[in-house]
Amino acid sequence: MIARLLRNVCQRAPSLLYRVSLMMKPQVVFVLGGPGAGKGTQCSKIVESYNYTHLSAGDLLRAERAREGSEFGQLIASYIKEGKIVPVEITINLLRKAMEETIKGDEKKFRFLIDGFPRNEDNLQGWNSVMDGKADVKFVLFFDCGNEVCIDRCLERGKSSGRTDDNRESLEKRIQTYSQSTRPIIELYEKLGKVRTVDASRSVDEVFGDVKAILDKEG
Secondary structure, eight states, rough: HHHHHHHHHHHHHHHHHHHTTTOOOOOOEEEEEETSSSHHHHHHHHHSSSSSSSEEHHHHHHHHSSSOOOHHHHHHHHHHHHHOOOOHHHHHHHHHHHHHHHHHHHHHHOOEEEOOOOOSSSHHHHHHHTTTTTOOEEEEEEEEOOOOHHHHHHHHHHHHHHHOOOSSHHHHHHHIIIIIIIIHHHHHHHHHOOOEEETTOOHHHHHHHHHHHHHHHOO
């Protein structure tokens, strides 16, 4: 069943890619960090001050999971509950569709913060395979934060977020996945000189001060 669903995604890809190629090429900043590092909060502040559109891979997946009639909803739900990484074909399809619709609505909105992606080597290979030549990755904005701080923040957030994965059991699985799968991606981009690191253990405003300095310098 999973194989059939993923084939359907791949079969839809060419027409989407063709339409994207006719528009302005997206300029992308990957936003990475552990669960609770403040990625979403900082992305919201960036959007307020800079001409970026925030795309959260997790939010897109959760929206697709909740969408009535989604062919991927049940599959996505099971991966999220277990703290596992959703198959790359699904995530990239959602990201590509969101970028396409944003640019189609306003050609000037071609700069994107992609939050929570790529989360592992499979994500990165999938992105390179599908989006090579279709989008430019400017750099990785890395929010570096200790595990305990991240867990405490998520547990606090879970009191009001309604997210099924904001509980200690899921968080420990998510942090293990992040350490084993996402950190190597950050290290890979570091070797390419494309990582901009921010100490995310501080207050929101202190962190954003560093983020502004990075974005002002990068242009």
